[in-house]
Amino acid sequence: MRLRWFLLPIFSILLLTSPSLAARLKFQKIDSTQNYLESTRDWKYLLANFESTGTVQKKLIPQLNKPEIFSKTNDTSLFGGIIPLGKEIPELKSQVKALMARYSFLKPGMFFLDIETGNYLNIDGEKIFPAASTIKYPILIALFEQVDAGNIKLDEKLVMRRDLVASGSGDLQYKRAGIKLSVIETVNKMITISDNTASNMIIDRLGGKAKLNQRFHSWGLKNTVIRNMLGDFKGTNTTSPADLVRLSALVDQHKLISEGSQGQVLDILRHCHNNKLLAAGVGKGGTIAHKTGDIGFLVGDAGIISLPNGKHYLAGIFVIRPHDDERGREFVRQVSHLVYQYLDQPKLSQKY
Secondary structure: OHHHHHHHHHHHHHHHHOHHHHHHHHOOOOEOOOOEOOOOOOHHHHHHHHHHHOOOOOOOOHHHOOOOOOOOOOOOOEEOOOEEOOOEOHHHHHHHHHHHHHOOOOEEEEEEEEOOOOOEEEEOOOOOEEOHHHHHHHHHHHHHHHHHOOOOOOOOEEEOOHHHOOOOOOOHHHOOOOOEEEHHHHHHHHHHOOOHHHHHHHHHHOOOHHHHHHHHHHOOOOOOEOOOOOOOOOOOOEEOHHHHHHHHHHHHOOOOOOHHHHHHHHHHHHOOOOOOOHHHHOOOOOEEEEEEEEOOOEEEEEEEEEOOOOOEEEEEEEEEOOOOOHHHHHHHHHHHHHHHHHHOOHHHHOOO
């Protein structure tokens, strides 16, 4: 008995001082039912790895090594299980690649899908990026899904609790705790001015991060995960360009929300105040319903763009950049302009 009590503290010391063992135990904190990352490791470590390798190491975070959500070679495959996938557009890809060569210091990922033809542009579209405020897009859809189910009413009041107040974007942080806002007021602030406090109020009303992650996973968004409440300035919440395009496809095809809710959702997204990314590349007569994101070392944008002729396409793009470098935004604007101009051509009504 004395020997056991003597050895126990020695074993504890060895456990705590063994870096490899401690690291293994740290990364064992994973919810096996959801297969989501629960590590407390700073995103900057992952960012450095992304910048050096172009992807997230399989051996570091096995669960982030997701299979691609579409086939590049099978023309009859379905994107997201709902839209017949056409072919990649070589001329557009070469134009974007040439642009990337001029911005070689940026690390972009993008996916654009022409709804009518199924043809697409994919450049690292399946890679995982910090979601920044684009995470508010799937949160918006989850809310209206619950509205359709009758579980939430848009006119019900939410209380702005002190623990939900967040810095960063938005004006609710300057209001006194305890004020009440309707759900529709709150969600409008979440999208239009990207209010972080409003986002936390909606997350809370929807049951928290774990429940939302379950919803995202059930939609097939394999890389879209909320790990921290907003604002997530370190970029621990993640998604991918293809995930957000898949979400847009599900919304467009009425697979998640009703036609009435879809109309409200698109109207909210069309009033996003940030018009410096994809919106800046949309040509005359075109419209965009979208959500942007910006956390210094990254910008992103995703949504649905409509052409004057009634056709539309889906977009998702992220760019890792030097901190607050305006050239990251300029790159997104130029990519958006190239895609819009190309898809606005009358000849593109036929498949390749």
